[in-house]
Amino acid sequence: MSAPELVKVTIDGVEVQVPKGLGLVETAAAAGIEIPVFCYEPRLGPPIGACRMCLVEVEGMPKLQAGCTMTAQDGLVVKTAAASEKAADGQEATLEFILVNHPLDCPVCDKGGECPLQDLTFRWGPGNTRMAFPKRTFDKPIPISPLIALDRERCILCYRCTRFSEDVAEDGQLVAKNRGALSVIATFEDEPYRGHFTGNVIELCPVGALTSTTYRFEARPWEIQNVPTVCGMCPVGCNISATTREGKVKRILSRNHAEVDGGWLCDKGRFAYGHLGAQDRIVDPLRRARPRYEELAWDDALDEAEQLLRGAGKRIVVALSGSETVELAYALGKLIRQGLGAHSAVLPEVVDDSLDAVRAPLSTIGGADVITILGDEPVAERAPIVDLWVRLARRNGAEVLYALDEERMRGAERGVLIWSGGDDGGAEVAALGQSLGCAAFHLPRTANGRGVADAWAAAGDEDPENPEPIGLLIISGDEAAANPDVRALADQADSVMAIAMFRRLVTPLADLVLPGTSYLERDGTYINLEGRLQRLRRAAIPPAPDELAVLARLAQRFGVELSRYPSQVFEEVSEIVYGGRPYGEVGEEAPLPTPVPAGQVRGPGPGTRPAETGGEGAGLRLVTYRPLFSGPAVERVPELQFQRPDPEVEISRADAERLGISNGQEVNVRSNGTSVALRARLAEDLSEGAARIAEDYAGGLELRVEITT
Numbered sequence: 126m127s128a129p130e131l132v133k134v135t136i137d138g139v140e141v142q143v144p145k146g147l148g149l150v151e152t153a154a155a156a157g158i159e160i161p162v163f164c165y166e167p168r169l170g171p172p173i174g175a176c177r178m179c180l181v182e183v184e185g186m187p188k189l190q191a192g193c194t195m196t197a198q199d200g201l202v203v204k205t206a207a208a209s210e211k212a213a214d215g216q217e218a219t220l221e222f223i224l225v226n227h228p229l230d231c232p233v234c235d236k237g238g239e240c241p242l243q244d245l246t247f248r249w250g251p252g253n254t255r256m257a258f259p260k261r262t263f264d265k266p267i268p269i270s271p272l273i274a275l276d277r278e279r280c281i282l283c284y285r286c287t288r289f290s291e292d293v294a295e296d297g298q299l300v301a302k303n304r305g306a307l308s309v310i311a312t313f314e315d316e317p318y319r320g321h322f323t324g325n326v327i328e329l330c331p332v333g334a335l336t337s338t339t340y341r342f343e344a345r346p347w348e349i350q351n352v353p354t355v356c357g358m359c360p361v362g363c364n365i366s367a368t369t370r371e372g373k374v375k376r377i378l379s380r381n382h383a384e385v386d387g388g389w390l391c392d393k394g395r396f397a398y399g400h401l402g403a404q405d406r407i408v409d410p411l412r413r414a415r416p417r418y419e420e421l422a423w424d425d426a427l428d429e430a431e432q433l434l435r436g437a438g439k440r441i442v443v444a445l446s447g448s449e450t451v452e453l454a455y456a457l458g459k460l461i462r463q464g465l466g467a468h469s470a471v472l473p474e475v476v477d478d479s480l481d482a483v484r485a486p487l488s489t490i491g492g493a494d495v496i497t498i499l500g501d502e503p504v505a506e507r508a509p510i511v512d513l514w515v516r517l518a519r520r521n522g523a524e525v526l527y528a529l530d531e532e533r534m535r536g537a538e539r540g541v542l543i544w545s546g547g548d549d550g551g552a553e554v555a556a557l558g559q560s561l562g563c564a565a566f567h568l569p570r571t572a573n574g575r576g577v578a579d580a581w582a583a584a585g586d587e588d589p590e591n592p593e594p595i596g597l598l599i600i601s602g603d604e605a606a607a608n609p610d611v612r613a614l615a616d617q618a619d620s621v622m623a624i625a626m627f628r629r630l631v632t633p634l635a636d637l638v639l640p641g642t643s644y645l646e647r648d649g650t651y652i653n654l655e656g657r658l659q660r661l662r663r664a665a666i667p668p669a670p671d672e673l674a675v676l677a678r679l680a681q682r683f684g685v686e687l688s689r690y691p692s693q694v695f696e697e698v699s700e701i702v703y704g705g706r707p708y709g710e711v712g713e714e715a716p717l718p719t720p721v722p723a724g725q726v727r728g729p730g731p732g733t734r735p736a737e738t739g740g741e742g743a744g745l746r747l748v749t750y751r752p753l754f755s756g757p758a759v760e761r762v763p764e765l766q767f768q769r770p771d772p773e774v775e776i777s778r779a780d781a782e783r784l785g786i787s788n789g790q791e792v793n794v795r796s797n798g799t800s801v802a803l804r805a806r807l808a809e810d811l812s813e814g815a816a817r818i819a820e821d822y823a824g825g826l827e828l829r830v831e832i833t834t
Contacts, residue, residue, distance in 0.1 A: 129144035129145065130144065130145045131143065131144060131145070132144075132145045132197055132198060132199035132200075132201075133199055133200065134149075134152050134156075134197045134198070134199075134200075134201045134202075134203070135201070135202045135203070136152065136153050136156045136158050136203045136204075136205065137156070137158055137203075137204055137205055137207055137208040138208065139156040139157070139158065141155050141156045143155055143197045144197070145196075145197060145198065145199070146196045146197060147196060147197045148167070148172070148193065148195075148196055148197075149181070149192045149193065149195040149196060149197065149203065150162060150165060150179065150192060150193050151167075152197045153192070153203075153205065158205060158207065159205075159207075160179050160181065160192045160193070160205055161178050161179060161206075161216070161245045161248070161249055162176070162178055162179050162193055163176035163178045163223075163241065163242070163245075163281060163283045163331045164176040164178075164193070164283035164284060164285060165179060165193035166285055166288075166329060168293070168387065168388055168389075169285060169288045169289060169292060169293060169329075170288070170292050170293075170520075172191075172193040172194045173194075173284065173288070174191030174193060174194040175282065175283055175284050176219070176223075176281065176282075176283050177191060177215075177219045178216060178219050178220070178245065178249075179191055179192035179193045180192065180206070180212055180215035180216055180219065181195075181203050181204065181205050181206075181209070181212050182203070182204040182205075182209040182211050182212045183195070183201070183202070183203055183204075184201075184202035184203070184204075185202075189211065189212060189215045192205070206249060213249075216249050217249065217250060217251050220245065220246055220249060220250035220251065221250070221251050221254075221255075223242070223281050224246065224250070224254065225256055225260075226260045226261040226278060227242070227260070227278070227279060227281065227332075228260060228262075228278050228279060230279075231243060233342075234279070234333040235333055235336045235337075235340060235341055235342065236330075236332060236333030236336070237333070237345070237346070238345060238346030238347065239346045240331070240332060240333065241331040241332070242281065242331060242332045260278070261278060262278055263276075263277040263278050263309075264277075265277065265278065266336070266341075268338065269299075269311075269312050269317065269318045270312075270317045270318040270319060270323060270767070271317070271338065271763075271764045271765075271766075271767055272323060272324060272337065272338055272339065272392065272396055272764050272765075273318060273323060273324070273326070273327060273335055273336070273337065273338065274335075274336050274337075274338050274341060275310065275334060275335055276333060276334050276336070277309050277310065277334065279332050279333050279334040280309070280310055280332065280334040281331070281332055281334075282301070282308055282310075283330075283331055284301065285326070285329040285330060285331065286299050286310060286326040286329060286330060286335060287299045287300060287301055287310065289322075289325055289326055289329055290318075290326070292520070293322075293325075293389070293513065293516070293517075294320055294321070294322045294323075294325075294513070294516075295516055296320045297313065298312050298313050298316070298318050298319070298320065299311075299312060299313075299318060299326065300312070300313055310334070310335075317767060319767065319768060320392075320768075321391050321392060321393075321505055321509045321512070321753060321768075322389060322390075322391055322392065322509070322513070323392055324337070324390065324392045324395040324396060325379075325389055325390060325395075328378060328379060337376060337396075338764065339376070339396060339399060339764060340368075340375055340376040343370070343375045343376070344368070344370040344375050348370055349368050349369065349370050349375065350368070350369050350370075351366040351367070351368050351369075351378070352366065352367045352368075352369060352662050352663075352664040353365075353366055353380055353662060353713045354366075354367055354644075354645070354660070354661050354662040354664055355644075355651055355653075355659045355660065355661050356377070356390070356394040356572075356644075357448060357572045357573070357643075357644025357645075357651060357661070358391075358393045358394045358397055358572060358644075358758070359391070359393065359394070359507070359508055359509065359572060359753070360507075360508055360568065360569040360570070360571065360572055360573075360574070360653055360654040361385065361386065361487070361508050361509070361510045361511065361653060361654060362385060362572070362651055362652075362653030362654070362655075362657065362659050363379065363380075363382070363385060363386040363389075363390050363391075363394055363510060364379070364380035364381065364382040364385060364386060364659075364713075364714065365377050365378065365379060365380050365390065365394065366378045366379075366380050367398070367645055367664035367665070369664050369665060372665060372666040373401070373402075373665055373666075374398045374401060374645055374664055374665045376395075376398075377390070377394060377395045377396070377398055378390075380713075382714055383488060384486035384487060384488045384717060385486070385487055385488075385510075385653070385655070385657070386487075386510050387488065387491070387510070387513070387514070387517075389510060389513055390510075391509040391510065391753065392754075392765065392768060393509070393753055393754060393759060393765070396762060396764060396765055397758045397759055397762050397765065398645060399761065399762035399763075399764070399765075400626075400643065400757070400758035400759075400761040400762055401643055401645060401646070401665060403626070403627060403761040404761075405627050405628040405629045405761075406626060406627065406628075406668065407625060407626060407627065407628050407631075407638060407640045407641070407669070408640055408668040408669050409421065409640065409669065410422075410423065410425075410426030410429075410637070410638065410639055410640065411628070411632065411635075411637070411638040412426070412429055412636070412637055412638075413635070413636045413637070418632055418638070423670070423675075426637070426639060427675075427678060427679055427682070429637050430622060430637060430639070430679055431679065431682050431683075433597055433620055433622055433636070433637060434464075434465060434597065434679075434683070436596065436597070436620070437465075437467075437596030437597035437619070437620070438465070438466075438467075438596060439465065439466050439467045439468075439592065440467070440592040440594070440595060440596030440597065440619075441461055441465060441467035441469065441592075441595075441596060441597045441598075441599065442467075442469045442470065442471060442591050442592065442595050442597075442598050442599070442614065442618070443457060443458075443461055443469070443470045443471070443598075443599045443601060444470070444471040444598065444599065444600050444601065444605040444608070444611040444614065445457075445470060445471065445472055445473055445577050445581070445601050445602070445605060446473055446571065446577075446601055446602025446603070446604035446605040447472075447473030447474065447569075447570070447571025447572060447573055447574040447577050447602075447604065448571065448572055448573060448602050448603075448604055448644065449573065449576075449577055449580075449601060449602060450573065450576070450644075450647055450648075450649030450650060450651065450661060450691065451573070451576040451577070451579065451580045451649060451650045451651070451652070451658075451695065451698055452580070452649040452650065452673060452691040452694040452695050452698065453580075453601075453647070453649065453672055453673055453676075454573075454576065454577040454580035454581055454584075454601075455580035455581070455583055455584050455694060455697070455698045456672075456673055456676045456677070456680075456687055456694055457584075457599075457601060457676060458470070458580060458581045458583070458584025458585060459584045459585075459680070459685060459687055460676055460679060460680045460683065460685055460687065461584075461599070462584050462585030462586075463584070463585065463685050464680060464683030464684065464685040465683065468585060468586060469591045469592060470581055471591075471605075471610070471611065471614070472574070472577065472578055472581065473570070473571045473574045473577060473604070473605070474569055474570050474571055474574045475549050475551065475578075476551055476567070476569055476574050476575040476578055477551035477552040477555060477567070479551070479552055479555035479556065479559075480551050480554075480555045480565065480566075480567055480656065481656055481718075481720060481721035482555060482558075482559055482720055482721050482722065483542075483555055483558035483559060483563070483564055483565040483720065484564075484655060484656050484717065484718065484719075484720040484721070485541075485564035485566075485655070485717075485720075486655060486717050487510070487511065487514055487566070487654075487655060488514065489539075489541060489564050490511065490514035490515060490517075490518055490541050490543070490564075490566070491514045491517040491518050491521070492518070492521070492539060493518045493523050493537075493539045493540065493541040493564075494518075494522070494523050494524070494537050494538055494539045494540070495523065495524050495526065495533055495534060495536075495537035495539075495540045495541070496515060496518055496523055496524070496525045496526065496540075496541045496542075496543065497525075497526045497527075497528075497529055497530070497534060497540070497541070497542050497543070498515070498525065498526070498527050498543045498545060498810060499527075499529060499542065499543070499544050499545070499546065499550070499554060500544050500545040500546020500547065500550060501545075501546060501748040501810075501811055501812055501815050501817060502545045502546055502568075502748065502750040502817075503545070503750060503810065503817075504543065504545045504568065504810075505753065506750050506751065506752055506753045507545055507568040507569075507570065507750075507751075507753075508545075508568045508654060509753055511543065511566070511568060511654075515543075518541075527809070527810050527811075527812060528812065529557070531561065534561045534563060535561055535562070537563065539563075540561060540562075540563035540564070541563060541564050541565070541566070542554050542557055542558050542561070542563055542564070542565040542566070543565075543566045543568065544565070544566070544567045544568065545568045550567055551567035551569075554566070554567050555567070566654060566655070567654065568654060569654055570751065571604065572644070572651060572653075573651040573652060575652040575654075575656065576650065576651055576652035576658075579652070579698075579702045580698055580702075582702075583698050583701040583702050591614075594617060594618070594619060595614065595617055595618040595619065596618070596619050596620070597618065597619065597620050597621070597622060598611075598614055598615055598618035598620075598621045598622070599621075599622050599623075599624070600615070600621065600622070600623040600624070600625065600631065600634070600635065601624050602624065602625065602641060603625045603626050603627050603630050603631075603641065603757035603758075604756065604757065606623060606625050606630040606631045606634065606757075607630055607756070607757055612634065615634040615635075620636045620637075621634050621635045621636055621637075622635060622636065622637045622638075622639070623635035623637070623638045623639070624638075624639045624640075624641045624672055625638060625639075625640075625641045626640070626641040626642070626643065626757070627757055627761065630757060639672070639675060640667075640668070640669035640670075641672060642667045642669075642671050642672060643665075643667075643758075644661055645663075645664045645665050646663055646664070646665050646666070646667040646671065647661055647663055647671060647691075648661060648662060648663045648691045648692075649661050649673075649691045649695070650691075650695060650708075650711055655717055656717070656718060657715050657716075657717045657718070658703065658706075658711055658715055658718075659711065659715045660711040660712065660713065660715065673689055673690075673691060673694065674689040677689035691708075692708040692709075695708045695711075696708060744796075744829040744830055744831045745776070745780065745814060745815060745816040745829065745830055745831070745832065746814055746815045746816070746828070746829060747796065747815075747816055747818070747823070747826055747827065747828055747829060747830045748811075748815050748816065748817040748818070749817075749818055749819070749820050749823045749826075750817065750818075750819060750820065751819075751820055752769060752770045752819045752820070752821065754766075754768040754769050754770075755769065755820070755821070769821065770819045770821065770822075771804065772802075772803050772804060772821075772822050773803055773804050773805070773806045773818070773819075773822075774792065774794050774803040774804070774805055774806070774816055774817070774818050774822075774832065775805075775806050775807070775808040775811055775816070775817040775818070776805060776806075776807065776808065776811065776815070776816050776817075776832070777807070777808065777811045777812060777813045777814075777815070778807050778809070779813045780813055780814065780815075780816075781805065781807050784832060784833075784834075785834065786805050786832070786834060787805070788805065788806060788807045789804060789805065789806070790804070790805050790834065791803070791804055791805070791834075792804075792805045792832050792833065792834055793832070793833050793834075794816065794818070794826065794830050794831070794832055795830065795831045795832075795833070796825070796826040796827050796828070796829060796830040796831070797825070797826075797827055799824075799825035799826055801818075801822060801823075801824075801825075801826065803818065803822060805832075816830050816832060
């Protein structure tokens with residue numbers, strides 16, 4: 126790629142050389158000069174010059190210009206408000222106009238203390254007001270969803286929120302109604318604002334017009350701390366800041382890793398922190414004392430755990446969730462494998478090493494010219510930020526395919542493959558990526574499935590078959606406890622020990638329950654779907670000792686040397702798996718490791734294809750998927766329940782035409798004597814011959830289904 130053409134721009138007498146076409150706001154920043162903005166936000170696409178806060182004087186132009194809409198051109202001479210009285214008067218008038226009806230409620234506004242309008246008014250605005258008339262008021266707050274409140278009198282009509290809805294999330298639900306002075310922000314047809322990414326408008330809003338219902342009146346900027354960490358709710362690993370007050374998480378904000386999340390965050394990652402305060406949170410060890418459970422002191426609980434472990438001998442199976450840190454999974458594996466000689470585990474999923482040869486940052490998707498998505502599970506439900514990258518690529522002119530066209534992919538300059546189907550597609554999509562010479566991504570189901578697999582392998586030898594009968598089943602995490610296959614194993618085991626956060630999930634199964642923690646309560650590392658090793662930092666104080674400290678105490682009883690500190694455990698794992706990388710190098714913004722040469726990774730050779738699933742016979746192949754807004758954590762956050770999917774069956778346009786079904790029509794879905802009434806929805810990303818239903822509504826349906834009107 127050729128180097129960009131450089132041009133000379135003079136701003137307030139400072140000459141800088143920048144790439145031609147660079148935005149004037151960024152050009153001024155390169156000269157160390159600020160051009161204040163409200164509506165301008167590069168992630169939202171082309172600037173619109175709505176707020177006029179960025180007015181500048183341009184040599185050769187008679188009127189002030191909106192600086193955010195201008196780009197660097199050779200010989201451009203600009204004066205900002207710092208050097209031009211004319212521009213300063215324009216900015217002062219803009220702020221005076223914005224403040225005409227803006228309420229002076231900063232002391233009670235959730236944005237107070239971290240508000241761009243406050244900051245720019247102090248720096249650029251008038252010292253007093255000439256307006257003596259009453260300010261305009263509206264009913265407030267307006268709940269545009271259970272998660273977001275709207276205070277209309279604070280709105281300055283920057284249109285950041287509507288532009289996000291229209292141009293980034295592409296849901297079109299936030300709109301500006303009426304004209305001129307009567308313009309207000311509203312939802313389309315006054316329906317609740319519902320989608321995967323609605324909470325981003327709270328961060329985008331430069332005033333306190335859009336606020337979080339869960340954070341409202343919870344804290345003030347001078348009494349909070351922001352802890353840099355990583356989201357543990359899906360395999361993307363978005364970078365976040367956890368806002369804490371008095372040791373409790375009060376909100377989650379995006380931390381903007383340009384290669385991973387682009388500064389966006391899904392609503393599950395933003396709001397599901399509410400599960401930390403669940404009513405059925407386990408805070409003390411529990412032992413089955415039929416017909417109920419009794420609380421135990423920690424010494425007694427460790428005695429009970431030791432007895433269960435020794436009694437089972439080598440007949441132990443560990444079921445992992447994929448939510449454990451690398452350090453926690455390794456510690457558990459080391460205790461069981463080295464302390465007891467047991468080896469069997471149920472890993473959360475298969476993540477193939479061959480993906481390392483086609484490794485690329487997620488931002489590669491946004492710059493692609495051809496994207497092929499294989500598999501019939503919705504990308505937005507498995508890895509929502511990946512869906513935003515795909516949408517960005519499409520807006521930039523990329524072609525998005527849902528069936529493999531090798532000729533088209535080979536001809537692409539920047540091709541990307543994405544596998545969003547069964548759990549075993551990683552090897553196949555990696556082989557395709559190597560064969561076609563393009564980046565490839567496999568979307569796992571769990572947040573740290575790769576890290577857990579690495580850690581468990583590092584703790585000992587390969588696993589034999591599960592013992593029969595199982596002497597002791599150890600369930601690690603609530604996701605494993607909710608898994609039907611794990612629950613079936615629990616029915617077969619002589620005894621069950623669980624490490625979990627929520628009582629309702631494990632008390633019917635376990636003989637002994639040890640309290641678990643959330644990713645927001647842990648130090649350690651995760652590996653995301655790119656293969657990027659990222660750092661978790663403890664944001665909240667857990668109500669019980671963290672699992673690593675408990676396992677370290679238990680390991681002492683079996684003569685196993687195990688540290689209670691994640692940094693020391695990581696050093697041990699790193700020597701085996703990560704080339705001895707120091708814990709301190711896993712910083713706040715983790716880099717992506719370079720791709721591994723194809724000859725140095727395991728996996729099938731080129732030419733394999735992702736296999737289709739489903740049975741034989743008439744009817745449509747059933748595809749079930751786990752909705753994003755599901756799982757033990759989401760179930761304990763009431764504000765997120767409205768985000769659960771509607772009772773729908775998705776089919777391709779071709780199948781709809783063949784069956785005579787229209788979009789939104791109620792249909793009957795039948796399989797093996799089970800019938801479910803659902804609304805039909807046509808899906809462009811679904812292959813012909815498949816019917817897709819969320820797990821919530823697919824109970825009793827198997828393999829093949831028939832749809833009738």
